[in-house]
Structure formats: structure tokens, C-alpha cells
Amino acid sequence: MIDLKNKELTFESCAVHAGEKNKDQYGSHITPIYQTSTYVFNNVEEGAKAFAHEEGGASHIYSRLGNPTVEHLERAACELETYGLKDADEYVGMAFGSGMAAITTGIISIANGKHIIAQDALYGCTSQFLKEESDMLGMSCSFIDTSDLFLVEMELKKNPNTALIYLESIANPTMKVSDIQGISDLAKQYGAKVMVDNTFATPYHLKPLKFGADVVVHSTTKYMGGHGTIIGGVMVAKQSFLEEHQTFVFRKNLGGISGPMDAWITMNGLKTLALRMEKHSSNAMRVAEFLEAHTVVEKVWYPGLASHPQHSLAASIMENGYSGIISFELKGGYSAGEKMMNSVKLCTLAVSLGTVDTLIQHPASMTHSVVDEQLRCEAGITDGLVRLAVGIESAEDIIADLDQAL
Numbered sequence: 001m002i003d004l005k006n007k008e009l010t011f012e013s014c015a016v017h018a019g020e021k022n023k024d025q026y027g028s029h030i031t032p033i034y035q036t037s038t039y040v041f042n043n044v045e046e047g048a049k050a051f052a053h054e055e056g057g058a059s060h061i062y063s064r065l066g067n068p069t070v071e072h073l074e075r076a077a078c079e080l081e082t083y084g085l086k087d088a089d090e091y092v093g094m095a096f097g098s099g100m101a102a103i104t105t106g107i108i109s110i111a112n113g114k115h116i117i118a119q120d121a122l123y124g125c126t127s128q129f130l131k132e133e134s135d136m137l138g139m140s141c142s143f144i145d146t147s148d149l150f151l152v153e154m155e156l157k158k159n160p161n162t163a164l165i166y167l168e169s170i171a172n173p174t175m176k177v178s179d180i181q182g183i184s185d186l187a188k189q190y191g192a193k194v195m196v197d198n199t200f201a202t203p204y205h206l207k208p209l210k211f212g213a214d215v216v217v218h219s220t221t222k223y224m225g226g227h228g229t230i231i232g233g234v235m236v237a238k239q240s241f242l243e244e245h246q247t248f249v250f251r252k253n254l255g256g257i258s259g260p261m262d263a264w265i266t267m268n269g270l271k272t273l274a275l276r277m278e279k280h281s282s283n284a285m286r287v288a289e290f291l292e293a294h295t296v297v298e299k300v301w302y303p304g305l306a307s308h309p310q311h312s313l314a315a316s317i318m319e320n321g322y323s324g325i326i327s328f329e330l331k332g333g334y335s336a337g338e339k340m341m342n343s344v345k346l347c348t349l350a351v352s353l354g355t356v357d358t359l360i361q362h363p364a365s366m367t368h369s370v371v372d373e374q375l376r377c378e379a380g381i382t383d384g385l386v387r388l389a390v391g392i393e394s395a396e397d398i399i400a401d402l403d404q405a406l
């Protein structure tokens with residue numbers, strides 16, 4: 001990272017410059033897209049040393065193992081997630097072809113053969129992976145409400161072979177916030193690791209590593225990429241941690257690394273992360289207040305509202321606002337939600353989030369349709385829940401559109 005001597009670089013400046021390293025051989029201002037599968041060795045010795053990880057070896061071998069453009073994104077993601085940490089130098093980033101590739105590679109490398117304690121309300125595919133596929137991979141998994149530390153400790157006591165506690169910093173889509181520090185302290189006590197999916201909050205609002213988490217993962221498809229143009233993922237953890245769990249080897253052999261083009265597009269997105277999140281979160285706050293005051297709205301879930309069950313916890317661990325995602329329940333249930341989603345004009349009916357435009361969707365029939373119905377309802381993802389990913393249009397226009405649709 002850039003060293004200003006007497007002054008620490010702000011997060012905003014860090015986002016603009018993150019990952020910058022050496023001057024390119026042609027003086028290219030922006031990191032080029034190294035669109036290549038393989039790399040040329042000057043001689044056999046250089047190739048052999050590269051494979052043996054010895055000094056004097058070629059810096060790159062094959063793009064499933066590493067690629068200069070992908071490495072720029074990895075440095076950038078790492079710098080943002082470790083911003084402000086004293087031991088930031090000990091951390092590294094890894095980029096993946098999707099958020100799910102980052103999540104599954106991380107979970108398999110850390111928890112293979114052991115037990116996982118997972119949050120009950122998770123991103124649909126993460127939940128499906130843990131519920132239906134962990135068994136096949138020799139892992140067991142139990143689901144609990146991680147916002148309740150008592151339940152976390154009970155579950156750790158019940159499962160002494162727990163290797164991993166897995167949660168989302170803001171849980172999809174009920175916006176539940178967990179006490180990451182409390183969970184990390186318990187995990188240490190019981191010999192488990194903590195992995196946090198920080199996709200919804202982004203490091204602009206929340207840095208889980210600061211609160212003792214061991215690993216952070218992201219779907220960069222969302223806010224980090226920011227424009228809805230790529231599918232990607234990143235992971236950030238201590239290098240020694242990733243080496244100990246062979247995560248680099250797992251990524252190489254499972255083959256989930258990001259392609260250079262997607263990494264390059266994501267890097268462009270990261271540069272405006274702070275700027276975009278500031279607008280996403282200030283817009284979302286206004287939209288959440290509008291919805292909460294509306295007569296046809298039953299309930300609004302947004303960590304920035306005083307009515308949110310973990311609002312004070314969110315206020316103590318989040319910075320600069322509460323990100324851009326809101327869930328709400330209409331008084332008329334599913335049919336009212338359906339009618340509303342079919343009536344919006346500015347908002348777009350689509351799954352995903354973190355794009356510059358406002359997206360609206362229905363978790364029960366869309367993103368969370370793969371989740372077991374009972375588990376889904378227990379986690380608060382009811383049939384009438386609508387999820388809004390507030391964009392960076394003007395708040396007035398978003399509110400006017402919702403108002404006419406309601």
C-alpha cells in the first residue's frame with residue numbers, strides 16, 4: 001500500500017489505488033489484461049525452479065495457478081479487507097471464478113472430514129451446498145441462529161469436532177447481523193475457525209478480520225464488481241492460514257481461479273467501491289424509512305433502522321452506513337408482493353444485488369427456492385418477503401417508483 005509517511009491513507013484513496021505494485025514494462029497506467037493460458041520459460045532450469053517454488057524460477061507457470069491481472073485483484077481485495085489491521089502484511093487474497101467457488105474451496109479446505117456450524121439463513125446456494133453436498137465430502141453440518149451467542153456455544157459443546165463456523169456479516173435476506181467478535185472468541189476457545197461471507201456489507205462498511213474472523217469471502221459479482229457484468233469471488237486470510245489448510249492447492253486442483261478478463265473488470269469496480277457504497281447506503285436508509293412509514297408495509301428489515309433487532313450491534317461494528325439491501329413484508333402477503341414487483345418501472349425485477357441500478361426480487365420463489373421450506377420459514381424468509389437492492393439512482397426517483405407500485 002502507498003505510504004504517506006505522516007498520514008494514513010483513507011479507505012477511499014486505498015480503494016482507488018489498491019493492488020498497485022510495480023510499473024508495467026511498457027509504462028501502462030492501468031494493469032493490462034494478461035489474456036494468456038501459459039507462460040514461456042527462458043530455459044529448463046527456470047521452469048523446473050518455478051515448479052519447485054525455488055528462487056530464480058519463472059514468476060508464472062500456467063493461469064490456473066496464477067495470472068498477473070488476477071494477482072492485482074487479489075492484492076486489491078486483500079488491502080481493502082485488511083485496511084487498518086496492524087498485521088495486514090501477513091494476509092493475502094485469492095480470486096475465484098465465482099463467489100461459490102471461493103466459498104466451497106474455502107469450506108472444503110478448512111473443514112474436510114470435520115463438522116461445520118453454519119448460520120441458518122444463508123445465501124441459497126451456500127445453504128444447499130452445506131445441506132446436500134457436505135455429507136458426500138465427509139463433512140457434517142448443523143444450522144443455528146448465529147446472532148445468539150448462547151446457541152453458538154451450545155452447538156460447539158455438542159460438536160467437539162467443529163472445524164468451522166460459517167456465517168454472513170449481514171445475512172441474506174433477513175439482514176440479520178451476528179456478533180463476529182463474540183463468535184470468534186468462542187471459536188478460539190473451542191479450536192474452530194471462523195469464515196465470514198462479507199458480500200452484503202463490503203469492507204467499506206464492515207471488516208470481519210478486525211473482529212477476529214479467520215477468513216473473509218465475497219461474491220465479487222455484487223458490490224465489489226459493482227456493475228453486474230461479471231461472476232467472481234475473492235477470499236482473504238493470513239497466508240500461513242491458507243498454507244496450513246492447503247487452500248492454494250485446493251484452488252489449483254478444484255480449478256476455481258478467476259479468469260484475467262473478469263479479474264480486470266472487477267478491479268475497475270473496486271476503484272469506485274467507496275463512492276458507490278456511500279450512495280447505496282444513504283439511498284437505502286431513505287428508502288427504508290419511506291417503506292417503514294408506508295401504510296401497506298407490514299415490516300422492514302434494514303440494519304440501519306432502530307427497529308432492526310440487531311441495530312445497536314450493527315451500529316457498533318459497521319462504519320459509514322449499513323449498505324444497500326432492504327427486505328420488507330407487505331400486509332397483503334405474497335399476492336401483494338407479486339403485484340408490486342410487476343408494477344415497478346425504474347426498479348428491475350432480477351435476482352443479484354450490488355449493481356448501480358435498483359433490483360427487486362422475491363426470495364421465496366427465486367433465490368431461496370432451493371432452500372428447504374421449513375428451514376427457510378424458520379430463518380424468517382417468509383412467502384411475502386420482498387428484497388430490494390437499492391441502486392445509486394437518486395433516492396427520490398427510487399421512492400417515487402416504489403410509491404406508485406405500492
Ligand SMILES: *Cc1c(COP(=O)(O)O)cnc(C)c1O
Pocket residue numbers: 098099100101123125126168172197199200218219220221222231232233
Ligand atoms: C451472490 C452471492 C453468493 C454467490 O456468489 P456467486 O458469485 O453468484 O457464485 C454468495 N454469497 C452471497 C451473500 C451472495 O450474495
